[in-house]
Amino acid sequence: MQIKVAIVEDQRDLREMLGILINGSPGFACIGTFADAEEALLKISDTSPDVVLVDIHLPGKSGIQLIAQLTLQMPNTKFMVCSSLEDDENIFNALKAGANGYIIKSSAPVKILDAIQDVYNGGAPMSSQIARKVVAHFNPRSQDHAEFNKLSPREKEILAYLAKGYRYKEIAGFLFISVETVRKHIQNIYEKLQVGSRTDALNKIGGKSILF
Structure with a gap:
């Protein structure tokens, strides 16, 4: 059984690279790529993804706004932020919106695949620098x-x-x-x-x- 992954990323090169990575890895299938939140809102539910990789900085609506809307429409789908942003505000706003994980774009390909597998299995994968910020937030x-x-x-x-x-x-x-x-x-x-x-x-x- 393959994990069906959709990608919402405005940078064309990165969007294509992620699609090639996912389709070229056993157990994974990229079933749709979208350049902005508006396109994703119109089409992504038809693809029935298991996991959606979402960038935060998108033209128009942000990835955080997109996650907040899609979690209501697709309650069984897992949403994972894949972004270069590491500030507290975006991290916690994404998690509050319903993101199940948060990884940095510069992560090694194997780390991205591991994170997709983890979030699909019910985990909450985070890049180490993101996890440290989350832990610090709850550490008195x-x-x-x-x-x-x-x-x-x-x-x-x-x-x-x-x-x-x-x-x-x-x-x-x-x-x-x-x-x-x-x-x-x-x-x-x-x-x-x-x-x-x-x-x-x-x-x-x-x-x-x-x-x-």
């Missing part, structure tokens, strides 16, 4: 570091003194700056972390351990 410690890294080196230094219980005047003396400058830095820290107190700031970054 990673989120703590993300909040902490919003701060400048000087702000981190001042927050460390605050965590130790020092007053503004003492911090100003340690750093050879004015009390007013310390106050402005602390105000910036609170604004960046969207908090209103020293305690809340430390809680937002995951506690004192991240500072020392």
Whole structure:
């Protein structure tokens, strides 16, 4: 039994290359290729694919919009993003839209075939760099570091003194700056972390351990 694959990709060379790869591999068959979302919406359901490879950056509707629509029309079909985009917004929007996997276009051919097989079997294949972003998103410690890294080196230094219980005047003396400058830095820290107190700031970054 062959896995029937459809491709939605606006770059002609890549679209043809993927089709040749799939048709030339035992157990796979490319049953349709489409250059944009509009064409796919009109024709893809007639091909009854098991797996659809979808690029995100398409002319007209995006691949994310396409996935959101097709998952309603084709609930038994698996959708896998095949894109060069690696930013958090596109990754999570694609997954929220219904994508079952997400691989990078530059992946080796064998990786693409393995991912198609995996998603067909019920898996959620992702290129390693995509998987790391997904894991980090749900890892509280990673989120703590993300909040902490919003701060400048000087702000981190001042927050460390605050965590130790020092007053503004003492911090100003340690750093050879004015009390007013310390106050402005602390105000910036609170604004960046969207908090209103020293305690809340430390809680937002995951506690004192991240500072020392």
